Amino acid sequence: MLEIRPLSRLDASVRAPGSKSYTQRAMIIAALAEGRSRLRDALLSEDTERLAEALCALGTAIRTEGRDMIVAGTAGKIVRPPRAIHLGNNGTALRLLAGVASLGEGPFVLTGDNRLCERPLKPLLEALAVLGVKSDTDGGLGYPPVTIMGGGLLGGEVILRDIGSSQYVSSLLIAAPFADADTTIVLEGKIPSLPYVALTTETMEAFGVRVLSNGGGRYVVKSGQRYRGRDYRIEGDVSSASYFFLAAALLKGRVRVENVDPRTLQGDIGFLKILEQLGCEIRREDLHVEVQGGELPGGEMSFDLGAMPDLAPTLAVLCAVRPGRSLIRNIAHLRLKECDRLAALVTELRRTGIGAEELPDGISIAGGKPRGAVIETYNDHRIAMSFAILGLAAPGMRIAGETCVGKSFPGFWTALEGLYG
CATH class of the missing domain: 3.65.10.10 (Enolpyruvate transferase domain)
Known part of the structure; x- marks a missing residue:
């Protein structure tokens, strides 16, 4: 006390300190990129440590140098870990990695502390299903632990309506460049924390993937784009x-x-x-x-x-x-x-x-x-x-x-x- x-x-x-939102998005995108990235002034905290452990389990390598993170990209080729990925109480990592896990050959199991396992994922899992990704939760209720079967995204159009987290949108956007076809995401109704979707698209574009948006809740990610490793400064939180x-x-x-x-x-x-x-x-x-x-x-x-x-x-x-x-x-x-x-x-x-x-x-x-x-x-x-x-x-x-x-x-x-x- x-x-x-x-x-x-x-x-x-x-x-x-460095922004937690930017750091976690940049870590994931750098892990999916071709080549090495240096994330300058990254936030080093419990949440980012949990995410680093998870990304390493999926095949990347991350180390720190002072306030910087050095991330070895996988070019989108993630591996299946031998055990469940435990994310503590990191809700951002849970949602964003659900999309990432869809890119590999599963199953991938994402879990965490008791409180994390009370956070709903159903709207995100339903959206992934529209894009061709199967998943499962205990009792089918949409709460962690969640098993993502993987196998890749087909692409297509998905509508998200009155969802409880803008991170569902960010999860789909980050994974979308690796889909078999172009991906269109349409937002309708209430979406909390909507500015953080723009933060996601800005980070994607900094690493070489363009997101088309009409400013009215419609996002298009062209298939075949790839993230490129780079030197990237994380702004303050x-x-x-x-x-x-x-x-x-x-x-x-x-x-x-x-x-x-x-x-x-x-x-x-x-x-x-x-x-x-x-x-x-x-x-x-x-x-x-x-x-x-x-x-x-x-x-x-x-x-x-x-x-x-x-x-x-x-x-x-x-x-x-x-x-x-x-x-x-x-x-x-x-x-x-x-x-x-x-x-x-x-x-x-x-x-x-x-x-x-x-x-x-x-x-x-x-x-x-x-x-x-x-x-x-x-x-x-x-x-x-x-x-x-x-x-x-x-x-x-x-x-x-x-x-x-x-x-x-x-x-x-x-x-x-x-x-x-």
């Missing part, structure tokens, strides 16, 4: 940077976060616009962002986080000190994250004396003056980091299970210590 020391004055600079943006807003202080590109495709960059709504001044430079906190406005406010759901804990903590009622909406799928993130947020906010309740698609928060408490993290890195920042303004905050930050930001506690000067 770690007690957070309160901070009365904030004027600091920190560096964001906006989700990780958001905790320090939050610190500035909470303490009415100044934080400069290096290694953040304000022009990024990462959906979480939209948090800066929310902070401007909430009285902060933002300076956007080429590779850093500076946030100066201000007076938080009162009254009822509603926030749609459908494009940046990972920032729900960050925003919830800020709303806990904002006078007035806050509604955080369009995040129902957070019940299927590392924990039931909506229930966890409500429980832990109440523990600090803040009124909060679950809504069908989000949470409602009555702002006030939070008090210190022992925070249960539920092994959820984002709960741990968000409430740790709240502890800067609420004396007596203690974080139980603080090591869970290793999933996405192993250097978080060191970076937090740097705020004290």
Whole structure:
């Protein structure tokens, strides 16, 4: 358990680690590429270590040099491992590797921790079936462990409608160049975290595969294209940077976060616009962002986080000190994250004396003056980091299970210590 020391004055600079979203996509694409790739400033964390182990089991070789990863490409020729691939609690790896596994001669078994085995895969497996790939889950319910028979993608058109994760789309896109024929993916209805599909296509194109899109939810990947190994720089992680943006807003202080590109495709960059709504001044430079906190406005406010759901804990903590009622909406799928993130947020906010309740698609928060408490993290890195920042303004905050930050930001506690000067 770690007690957070309160901070009365904030004027600091920190560096964001490499983006987890970009790192994992680049690792997989580099593993499928022809030739060797160097991924500069990659995120080295529990999730990326799990993914590296999985990719090595599928036939690639990965090693680290400082903050870089060196990936030996397989040219799309993956091998069947002798045992199941265990992904821990890495949901991104589970979904993206389901598509990759379709390219080899199976069966391939993907599994993980108990919580990972509660994450639905059925829409992705149904889409793979349309493209000619057979799969199986226990009882046919669509939850891991999942067995992918492989044998290759036929190509064709598949429609994804009202799905719970944009990573289903990314999984199909990454594997599509190896299909026998062109692949068309059509999106209809609600798709959470949609900006991350653009992040996937940008990474694919950086490695030599073009994705045609009409901007209206239709993607075409021409068959026969191949990824080419390259030297590729991973940009900074906006989700990780958001905790320090939050610190500035909470303490009415100044934080400069290096290694953040304000022009990024990462959906979480939209948090800066929310902070401007909430009285902060933002300076956007080429590779850093500076946030100066201000007076938080009162009254009822509603926030749609459908494009940046990972920032729900960050925003919830800020709303806990904002006078007035806050509604955080369009995040129902957070019940299927590392924990039931909506229930966890409500429980832990109440523990600090803040009124909060679950809504069908989000949470409602009555702002006030939070008090210190022992925070249960539920092994959820984002709960741990968000409430740790709240502890800067609420004396007596203690974080139980603080090591869970290793999933996405192993250097978080060191970076937090740097705020004290």
